Amino acid sequence: MVIDLIIKIAILTGYAIAGTAIGLLFMGIGRKIVARVHNRVGPPFYQNFIDVAKLLSKKTNISHGWIFDLALLFSISGILLTLLFLPIGGVKLLSMDGDAFLVLYLLAIPSLGFALGAGASGNPNAGIGVMRALVMLLSYELPFVITLIALMIYYDTTSIAGIVESQHSQWAIFIPPFLLASAVADMALQGMLMEQPFDIPIAPHEIASGPMVEFGGKYLGSLMIYKAISIVVETTFFVDLFFGGGVIAHGKFSGIVNFISWLVLIFIFFTLALLINTAFPRFRIEQAFKFYWKYETILATISLIWVYWMVIT
Amino acid sequence: MLDIIIAELLLAILITFFVGKKLAAIIAFFISLLPLVALLDWASMYGFKFISFGIEKSMNIAISGITLHLAITPLSWFFGIMIFSLFPAIMLFSYSFYDKNDGFYPFMLLALFSSFGILLARDMLTLFLFWEMMSWSSFILIYRNKDKEATIIYLVFSTLSAFLIIFGILLLYSQNNSLLFSEINLTPNLETVVAIISMISGFAVKAALMPLHVWAPVVYSKSDEPFVAFLAGGLSKLGYYGMFLFMFSLPGAKIMEEYFSHISPNYILAVIGALSAFIATIIAFMQDDIRKLLAYSSIGQLGYIAVGLGIGSQLAITGALFQAFNHAFFKAVLFLAAGAVAYRTGKWKISELGGVAYKMPITFTIALLSIFTLAAIPITSGFAAKWLLYEAAIKAKYIFVAPIMLIAGVGAFLYSFRILYGVFLGGNNHPDIKEAPKSMLAAMFVLVLPMIIFVIFPGYALDMMSRALSDAGIASIPHTVFTIKTSLASYNAIAVLITLIAALIPAFLIYKSKPHRIVDFKDNYLAGEIPSKYENISMHAAHNFYKPVEDVMKPYFEPGTIEYYKGIYKGLAILSNTLRKVYTGFTQDYAIYVAIFLLTVMGWLIWL
Numbered sequence: 001m002v003i004d005l006i007i008k009i010a011i012l013t014g015y016a017i018a019g020t021a022i023g024l025l026f027m028g029i030g031r032k033i034v035a036r037v038h039n040r041v042g043p044p045f046y047q048n049f050i051d052v053a054k055l056l057s058k059k060t061n062i063s064h065g066w067i068f069d070l071a072l073l074f075s076i077s078g079i080l081l082t083l084l085f086l087p088i089g090g091v092k093l094l095s096m097d098g099d100a101f102l103v104l105y106l107l108a109i110p111s112l113g114f115a116l117g118a119g120a121s122g123n124p125n126a127g128i129g130v131m132r133a134l135v136m137l138l139s140y141e142l143p144f145v146i147t148l149i150a151l152m153i154y155y156d157t158t159s160i161a162g163i164v165e166s167q168h169s170q171w172a173i174f175i176p177p178f179l180l181a182s183a184v185a186d187m188a189l190q191g192m193l194m195e196q197p198f199d200i201p202i203a204p205h206e207i208a209s210g211p212m213v214e215f216g217g218k219y220l221g222s223l224m225i226y227k228a229i230s231i232v233v234e235t236t237f238f239v240d241l242f243f244g245g246g247v248i249a250h251g252k253f254s255g256i257v258n259f260i261s262w263l264v265l266i267f268i269f270f271t272l273a274l275l276i277n278t279a280f281p282r283f284r285i286e287q288a289f290k291f292y293w294k295y296e297t298i299l300a301t302i303s304l305i306w307v308y309w310m311v312i313t
Numbered sequence: 314m315l316d317i318i319i320a321e322l323l324l325a326i327l328i329t330f331f332v333g334k335k336l337a338a339i340i341a342f343f344i345s346l347l348p349l350v351a352l353l354d355w356a357s358m359y360g361f362k363f364i365s366f367g368i369e370k371s372m373n374i375a376i377s378g379i380t381l382h383l384a385i386t387p388l389s390w391f392f393g394i395m396i397f398s399l400f401p402a403i404m405l406f407s408y409s410f411y412d413k414n415d416g417f418y419p420f421m422l423l424a425l426f427s428s429f430g431i432l433l434a435r436d437m438l439t440l441f442l443f444w445e446m447m448s449w450s451s452f453i454l455i456y457r458n459k460d461k462e463a464t465i466i467y468l469v470f471s472t473l474s475a476f477l478i479i480f481g482i483l484l485l486y487s488q489n490n491s492l493l494f495s496e497i498n499l500t501p502n503l504e505t506v507v508a509i510i511s512m513i514s515g516f517a518v519k520a521a522l523m524p525l526h527v528w529a530p531v532v533y534s535k536s537d538e539p540f541v542a543f544l545a546g547g548l549s550k551l552g553y554y555g556m557f558l559f560m561f562s563l564p565g566a567k568i569m570e571e572y573f574s575h576i577s578p579n580y581i582l583a584v585i586g587a588l589s590a591f592i593a594t595i596i597a598f599m600q601d602d603i604r605k606l607l608a609y610s611s612i613g614q615l616g617y618i619a620v621g622l623g624i625g626s627q628l629a630i631t632g633a634l635f636q637a638f639n640h641a642f643f644k645a646v647l648f649l650a651a652g653a654v655a656y657r658t659g660k661w662k663i664s665e666l667g668g669v670a671y672k673m674p675i676t677f678t679i680a681l682l683s684i685f686t687l688a689a690i691p692i693t694s695g696f697a698a699k700w701l702l703y704e705a706a707i708k709a710k711y712i713f714v715a716p717i718m719l720i721a722g723v724g725a726f727l728y729s730f731r732i733l734y735g736v737f738l739g740g741n742n743h744p745d746i747k748e749a750p751k752s753m754l755a756a757m758f759v760l761v762l763p764m765i766i767f768v769i770f771p772g773y774a775l776d777m778m779s780r781a782l783s784d785a786g787i788a789s790i791p792h793t794v795f796t797i798k799t800s801l802a803s804y805n806a807i808a809v810l811i812t813l814i815a816a817l818i819p820a821f822l823i824y825k826s827k828p829h830r831i832v833d834f835k836d837n838y839l840a841g842e843i844p845s846k847y848e849n850i851s852m853h854a855a856h857n858f859y860k861p862v863e864d865v866m867k868p869y870f871e872p873g874t875i876e877y878y879k880g881i882y883k884g885l886a887i888l889s890n891t892l893r894k895v896y897t898g899f900t901q902d903y904a905i906y907v908a909i910f911l912l913t914v915m916g917w918l919i920w921l
Contacts, residue, residue, distance in 0.1 A: 016816075061829035067670060067677075067738065072824050077816035084812055094812060098691075099802035101703050102809070104719075105691050108726060109813075112690065115730055116681075119738030120670070122834035124854035127734055134727050135862050138720070145719040152707050152801075159802035218827050222820070285861040293865075308712050 012084055015093060019083045023228025024048045026267065030274050037278040048224065055221030062216055064121050071117020072219050075226040078110030083229055085160075086236050089262035090247040090254070092161045099159040100148055103237065104141075110226055111137070114211060121214035129210020132285050133194075133201035139289045140191035140198075143296035147181040147188075150300075150307040151241055154178075160240050167244030177306035182242040184300045189269065191292070192234045195277035200285050235266035314368040315383070318347050322426045326419045334414035341418045342404040348397045348429050355385050359780050371435070381442070382435040382493060388562060389432035391634065391781035392554045395641040396432075396547040399760065400425050406649050406756035407539040410656060416457060421540065423450040424548065431551055436492040437482045440555075445475060448519075451548065454540045455532055463535035470518050470528040477515030478555075484508035497563055501572040509565040510578055513556050520552030522619050523589035526612045527875045533608035534661075538652025541604070545611045546645030550637050553618050561785040566625050580711075583623025587717040589616030594724035596870060598731050599863050601856075602661050603651050607644070610728055613721060614640050614687065617702055620718060624705050627787050628799055632701030634778045639695050639764065643683035646760045647732075650680040653749035653757070654736060663735035667853035668834075670737035672746045677737045679757045686764045688729045689722060691809050694767035694774065697797060701790075704799045731858055740834060740853035770794050771806050 028045040035042025063069060085103055087095045098106075111133070118126035152158050154175075155166040163172075172178040191198040202210045212223055239246055239262060246262030247254075283291065325344035329337040353363045355370060371384030385393075404421075411417060427450060430443030448471040456464050482492075485508045489497045499505050514525070521529040533541050560566040560579075570577045590613045597609035614636070621633025651661075653676050660666050670677035686695035699722060706715040748754070767774045772794035779789025791798045795807040857863070895906075 012812075016819075056823060056826065058827065061827055063829040063831050064834065065671065065831055066674075069824065069829075073817060073820045076820040076823065077813055080816040080819070081809070081813050084816075085809075094808060097796075097803065097805035097808040099804070101700055101719075102691055102696075102804060105689060105696055105722075106809075108688065108690060109692070112685075112688075112726070112730075116733065116738070119730075119734040122668075122738075122740050124740070127739055127854040127858075130730065130734065131858055132861075134730055135859065138723055138727060138862070141723045142716070142720045145723075146716045149707065149712065149715050149719075153710055153712065157801050158704060158707055162802065218823055218829070222823050286865050289862060289865055304712055304716075308710070311710070 011091075012093060015088060015091075016080050016083060019080075019088075019229050019232045020225060022263070023230075023232045024052065024225075026231055026270050027224075027228055029267075030270065033271060033274050034278055037275070048228065052221050052224050055216075055224065056218050058217035058221075060216075061218050062214075063219070064214065067120035068117045068214075068219075070120075071114050071215070072222045074113020074116070075110040076222050076229075078106065078113055079226050079229045079233060081109065082106040083233050083236075086233065087161050087164050087240055087245050088236060089259040090164065090245050091259075095159065095161040099157075100152065100163070100241075101158060103160065104145070104148075107233070110230070114223070114226070117219075118211035118214070123214050125207045125209075125213045126211050128207050129201050129213070132203075132207075133211065135285055135289060136191055136194070136198060136201055139292035140188040140296075143184045143292055143300040144188035146297065146300035146304050147178075147185045148241070150177065150181055150304040153304075153311055154307050160237075164240050164245040164247065168247060168250070171242065171244045173242045177303045177310065178242060180299060180306075181303040182238075184296050184303065185238060185242065186269070186272070187296055188292070189234060189238050190273050190276060191288070193231060193270075193273050195273045197276075197280040197283045198288055199277075199282060200288060203282060231270060232266065235269045236262070238269060239265045314366060315351070315372045316374075318351055318368070319426075319429075321347060322422065322429070326422045326426065329414070329418040329422060330416075332414070334411055335408070337414045337418040338404055338408040338411075341422055342401050342408075344422065345397070345400040345404055345425055348393065348425070349401070352390060352393050352397060355390060358385075358387065359390065359777070379438065380436075381439040383430070383433040383439065384435045385433060386562075387781045387784045388557065389554070391777060392550055392637075393429075393432045394777075395638050396428055396550060397425070398763075399543060399547045399641060399645050402756040402759045403539050403543050403645070403649070405752050405759070406542075406652070408752045409750040410537075410539055410652060410753070417454070417537070417540070420450045420453045420457075421543065424454070424543065428548065428551055432554065435494055437485065437494070438492050441475075441479060441482060444478065444551075444555075447548065447551065448475065451540075451544060455536050458536055460535040463532045466528045467532050470525065473525075474515045474518035477511045477518070481508040481512035481515065481559075484511070494558075494563060499563055499565060499568045501568050503572075505565075506569055506572045506578075509559055509569060512559050513565075513578075513582065516552040516555035516559075517619070518552070520549055520556070520615055520619070521612045522552075522585060522616065523592060523612065524874045524877070526589070526593070527873075527878060529612055530605050530608040533611070533648075534602055534604035538604075538648050538655070542645040542648035542652070545608070545648060546641045549611070549615060550641055553615070553622070553633075553637055556619075556622055557785075560622060560625070561630065561787065564785075566622075579623050579625055581623070583620045583711060583714050586616045586619025586621075586623055587714040587721070589613065589619065590721040591616075591717045591724070592870070594721045594728065595862075595866055598724065598728040598859050599867070600728075601663050603654075603663050603666075603732065603736060604648075604661060606663070606728055606731065607647055607651060610687070610725070611640075611644050613725070614644065616721070617699065617718065620714060621702050621705065624702075624709050624711065624714075626705050626709060627782075627790055628701055628708060629705035630782060630787060631775065631778050631790055632698055632705055634781065635694075635698035635701060635774060638774065638778075639686055639698050639767075642760050642763050643686040643695065646679060646683040646757050647687070649753070649757050649760070650676055650683070651736075653753045656753070657746045657749060658743055663731060663858075664853075664856040665742075666736045667739040667742040667855060668737075669743055669746070672743060673737075673748050675754055676749050676757070679754075679761050680737065681733070682761050682764060684729045684733060688725045691806075692768060692813060694764050694771060697767075697771040697774070697804065697806065700804055701797070701799075704801050708799070708801060727859065731855075735855040735858065739855060742853055768806060769810065771797060771804075 027048045032042045084094045085098050115130045246265045247258050248261050249257040354368045374381040427443045427447035434440040518525045593609045593613035600606040617636045618633045621629040686693040689695040689699040775792045796805045
């Protein structure tokens, strides 16, 4: 009993550390990819590890009071919490204790903590940035939840672990309506990752990096960690829903194989987002809102009705 | 003993008319504990044993040939516990909120007394009597502020509600020849269905369900905060109590489903509830007046309860009751917090507020907790309620209701942040204010307690609800103290909480690793770059906060619902004006009318 608990805690800690490392690595590789598209050399792939280490060891740290500090505390803890409630490469972690709705709402904890800190910094740019982030959230969530509901109705479960398990024989992406749904969800993923054309909340040229304008030192370092883990969380969520969490093997070494296939899949979708990012300029916020609530929502609704029709017949 | 409680309540209403404001508040506080004591005594039917005075569970009062039947049921107990635990806290709040006694306390006590009556009523006449008494006392409380619009709109909608309810009661009476709930047998025929729909619409007025909500934003923004907290938190639940009574305790929902084979009014109620949640949420974040924002948020959150009642499955109803329970507390706290902020700053406009949290940290923390519950963040009990409703919608495969409800949940983040940033954070606009008075803080703290308890133990809340539901023949959903299980998934509250605490450790280590220095608000990114003549400029970007969405969405919300009511009013006015012309004032015309009437009657007789 106690040993089981210790093993479980060790596994969860391991995944938390791995998630952070993978996220930072992806960010570094991402910078390299973007640089190559721009025909630059770019920083080394481990640059983000150096950046975080540097920021966390700064001697000068500026705070604006205890509400400001909530940003640091809740951004890291909230995103780690979300990571552990997602099945990773077929390993369920804590995902049996919650479901997709829980993950949707858990994702709000770090953002809300971050938003509180940004608000308490007293800089108007931060307020505007958070406003943009929240409007983006409202925008991409509508098509995203519609596709999510399509999946839930088809597999008759709301738990992500359940959805992943139901896809053991066939990934959702190979069922026609979900091909459409996954295209919609991938665009929502673009918004979630805040890559162009949807990097409106952090637009550096307009509102001076928005919410994080007042953050420096350990605060900025922790936000970088938050960003790194959120890349892993968001892509994993997507892969869990449409690619069965990357599960391809069920044999002896299935654990390692599935882990690698999950890693490859989330890397593919992160890279895809980056390539779209390099090719597009930034939307204005109302354009992004219209894009998601008009075209994306129509496509998502078609897939939902299609699935509903498949289920009831 | 019950008669003594009722007599004491009535006596207190009289006394509070004549005493000073401090004494009135104290009397009102202690008297309002009486219904709560009665409920705790009756908790024995729930299996708890707190106190036992042996207060009788039922009583009949005979007044000049009419008998009022009063009795407690598990369902009224559940609704009672949320309404009556709000009241003493609100009295505590008013203790420092008012500086004179001008009729607030007696009418608040009357509202309390009538809601006690509504919950205990076991026949339709008693229910209606107390319902009218409640509407009337709240009307006086709104009238105190001398706002013409709010007074008239509340009067009109209360009358509408009363008409719809009495119409339903009469129809049911003509069917069953009895007013007692226990003697009503519903049969699926047209009269019964019309009666049930009429009753539900009547109760929906008080529950501020769209499109019958138009009175709520006006009344909530034009009345005193302590009363609004009770109106939004407590009295609005009575509307849902009424709906629940006629839909599930008397199986009206089943009858409607039997009568309508395809789309039943239950489904329409769920759709209206979801649309209400969605539209009110969108309108809420466009508001600049914090009371209006909270009013629309209230309409939205109450919409979820309607969705639960409309879906009508065991999961959905449990979720609806849970949502009602949460809403009673968090909305009361938010209105009180808004009242406390206004008490110190004298401002209601979000764009003029800002920076209140730095000077009122306790108010802020309490408001933050209730906002978390409102936004259904998983570390609060708000999540369990919404989660049950989402599960129910997915299980019933309501593909229209589910996404709308979910996106309304996301929209709640937007207006939550509008309150947090606009009122409490941002630029430091109020460097000279003080923390709210102690009695206000105590009131808000008491109300925030249930939210803290039920986040860790959602099972206890479900225990309470399942006993209320078993009365209506609805089984409870499988749960333990910490976890809720449905056929689709399960939710473990304690796992979320423990993991969050564990995940706070690395965050805390990073936080403690290096020291930090706390600086002033002027010491920011713009450091030294503010030209001296702009030095006192407000650094608070809360004006027109959600302008981009507003620009896109506003055309779809024009004209508002109230314009349609005004259209109906204009149509009626034109119609009446035309009809009025019949009365010309000339005797010849009237003679012609008589002649035409007689000819018609003769023609009819000949035709027969």
